[in-house]
Amino acid sequence: MRHDLNELEAFVAVARHRSFRKAAEERNVSASSLSHTLRALEARLGIRLLNRTTRSVEPTEAGKHLYARLGRVIEDLDQALDEINGFRDTIQGSLRLNVPRPAARLLLAPMLGGFLKVHPNVTIEVTTDDGLVDIVAQGYDAGVRFGESLAQDMVAVPIGAPLRFAVVASPAWLAVHGRPATPLDLRGVPCIGRRFPSGVIYSWEFERDGEGVAVGVDGPLVLDDDEMMVDAARDGVGIAFVHEFYAREHIEQGALVRLLEEWCPAMPGFHLYYPSRKHMSAALRSFVDWCIKYRRDEAAAAQDVKSPVSTGLL
Template sequence: MRTISPSDLSPFLALARHQSFRRAADEIGCTPSALSHALKALEERLDLRLFNRTTRSVALTEAGELLLARVAPAFRDIEDALDDLNNFRGAPIGRLRFNTARASAKMVLLPIVARFLESHPKVNIEIVVDNDLVDMVSEGFDAGVRFGEIVAQDMIAVPIGPRQRTAIVATPSFFERHARPTAPEHLKALSCIGLRFGSGRLYAWEFERGGVEVQVEVTGALIVDDQDMMVDAALLGAGIGFAFEDQVRAFIDEGKLVRVLEDWCPYYGGFYLYYPSRRQMPAALRAFVDFARVWDKSTP
């Protein structure tokens, strides 16, 4: 096998990330045709096929997956080291666009943004609320904030804010008319407020206790597509709702909502700030990521 330099692997890594010749070529600054020739040359040197290609799709072979698993971490370390040098060049300036769900915007992103802008007056921030996941790159977003479990694995993710916990709630008058559930399956016999994702799928409520995980497909007269709306509906007595604990803590303390199944709602990982790549990260985004890390450590 002829000698292969690190630069020979850049086309492979770009195509593995994007699984699109056009997007990979845009990342490394060449044409799709040039990228294809570079990849073919690499495969000939290795005497191995790294991708299965059709006119519509690109997928790693088993050999390609092995190569990616071994070299990607090393390249990320190199990129991190080079990006760290950016701290010595340029002040944070320009616009940042964030995509986030409504709950994460209110609970963590807005508090961070408000403090960040005080100390970075030359940065402008646009927040777009969308409860459905979007293609960050094609939609022109610099970063997003989502619940950790739904962040794509190819994203760089930074935990921000405290750990979260679900709260199952309804009004006192609702539980005067209906028995309080003491186990998740009891919800099936009660009127619950459903949450439908943009994909059309209804969310199955998730519970855990003592290592036992339970999912319940609730039913009821009302379905919404926003968790804030679910809280509002629960406050109006429309049924049992679920929310992040921080969303409803004040209503519980004031006696406007009653919490049930608390022992089935453990703490779990919280929200993450995520972005596509550390490669050539704008100074403004680098500053925001660093600020968010410090802010996270200062939160309870």
């Protein structure tokens, strides 16, 4: 018995989302039209595939069995069709990326212009979000996060150099309050707090010689933006704990003083990640390759700069 591929794809979408509304949005049809399609499929098969209530949609045992077999088949079919893009001269399509603000500025901003010049028929939408987002549920093609924050079922590609945090304060602030010698000295002195999107206030984390310590700090100001933290530290509000990138120029200019540097080791950088069981479009595959190459070229350039000094050629 042959069946309409559209009906089978519609069933897979509803079974995956457990929702006619979400499946309809994905397929750009109305929920009522999708419901009619599924009833026609069930009528032809002579068996119920979905149990429907006013609040939920759940596959029956037969539906679960069919979804388990069809899900991968439909996925493989979509991937085969997408791979045809590899035979075209032009990569096209759209990408939705979810990226924390530091990664957007440190990594993606320098990469995007060059990529879009090479692939002018690709559209990229970047959402900056410091929270931990389910990129699949939210409809993103990929995201960027620290490696330690990634779910195990994701494919992760390192695209950023190791990162460090910096503890900084203004010279004027230090003249009044003194310089902390250890992380524990931060207790009881004015600090600029960091609030995560979840609402949790971050306890500053430090490590030296394998010894780790987390310090809960207090102060007159709590922020969720590194640039604002740097500005507040320069204004003498308190000590800030920020991504090194945001403070480097101010440290070099003497507007900020770095503290507890030996307690802030480098840590693994950002990773580009995407669902391990979801096929990659040609646009996403090209973007992943571009990020890897950009990171490799950047590392090679940095090594070339260091080599003359380290080998005594200068």
